[in-house]
Amino acid sequence: MATILDQILADTRALVAERKALTPTAALERRSAFRAPTLSLARALRRPDGPATIAECKRASPSEGVIRREYAPADIARSYKQAAAAALSVLTEPTHFQGSLDHLAQVRAAVDLPLLRKDFVVDAYQLIEARAYGADAVLLIAAALDPAEMTDLLDAARDLGLGVLVEVHADAEVDGFDLDRVGVLGVNSRDLQTFEVDLGRAERIFARLPERIVRVAESGIRTADDAARLRGYGADAFLVGTHFMRQPDPGRALAAFRRETALALADASRQPATP
Template sequence: MSTILDQIVAATRDAVDRRRAEVPASVLEAAPLFTQPTRPFERALRGAHLAVIAEIKKASPSQGVIRSDFDVEQLARAYDEAGADAVSVLTEPRFFQGSLDYLTLVRQTIDRPLLRKDFIIDPYQLLEARAAGADAVLLIATILDRHHLHDLHQAATELGLACLVEVYEMAELDRIDFDQVRILGVNNRNLHTFTVDVNHAVEVFAHVPESLVRVAESGIRSGRELAYLHAHGADAVLIGETLMRAPAPGDRLRALRAEAASSTPTPSSLRS
């Protein structure tokens, strides 16, 4: 029986084949944004403070529509004004109701580094990302073998795109070439139970080189969790649903940072 991830990858493969037939690579390479310099995604995540990648996401397979009042331009401006260090844009259309057009609109609206968050399995998607204005792409280790991950990372780098390489489980670290990868994300969601534990990222961070930019992803809801993650190895966090469900996402981001600045949490206090 296939998992939701299997279904997403299969649908992505079909969709990429259709788009490639409709829009050749040469057309993407001729797009105005394709040749523009990318913004420094990695540099935006390095520094003394905990960086925040704020996400624009309309829906998910498990939650359905997360935000019905979905004005991409307004959301981008809110994140920009709240000081997000980078912005992630969901572009997968079938399961997350995303679009590459959203990415281009965000690029036209703000000057922050942008991450294309999608299920990247084909070099053609890297060309799409570049043509739409992305500065970085997500590469998910659980859907790529070591060779495929290495080749996509290399192809992205040659296009000027940074790569956020994401793992769900400790065992997936074996797929990563640590001489190549510079930004590692750890997803706190268990793909089998769909439960979330922010301590999972901390556990994985302890087994990777400190030279990497380390990003904690999924299930981050409080400033105390931000402070805890930063104290235990995170250089950045990616926050999506918590912001998308807030009436004013920019204000929610400011509040999370203010709470983090005044927090010294212990693991047992994170959900209290």
């Protein structure tokens, strides 16, 4: 039976074919953002003052439906920067998440933080789009790519000066690509078939990673206790979207999350060790 990921990937391939026909690579390369220097996502997420947050701009998702009806990505991005986000993630997938490349460009014009284009990348053309619209990094989803595709896209991203967040959903996916090519790895705690959340998945996968890899915990993070638990598993950063998007002021929600997480971590550090 086809999963929602299968449908999204099929829709993405069709859309990429359409965009290729409408906008040649040369036209993308003429955009000023294509030639601008990129910011390091990995460096931004290694913070001496505690775990970093990648705050997400998104209007909708397949599991949640419309999350934020009044959606102004640039305003949200500015509020996130004011609340000390380390980096921003911008959904650009149009059919299932109601995103667009224009949202990415709006956020790029609004803030100078590292920007992650969050989409279902299946073609190197999408990397050129990301660069042309102001992204500093892209998401590559292990479940959406075979090992050869992952390798080719990692190499193509590097050649374009783009960082990469490689996302895995299952322990076995870590064996499907060369970890030596990966600088930032995210564990999505949401099962792509059932959409159930298992934060313990991050514990298992983070334990397998070399220390040099930046570890990002994704999905299902709603409370400071969730964040503290994931930090205990080795998370360097959290990617949070839906929780912030549901709040009247996403930036204020981020500030509260960071403050409450710091308190939860301090409290955890005072707890006696389990014998």
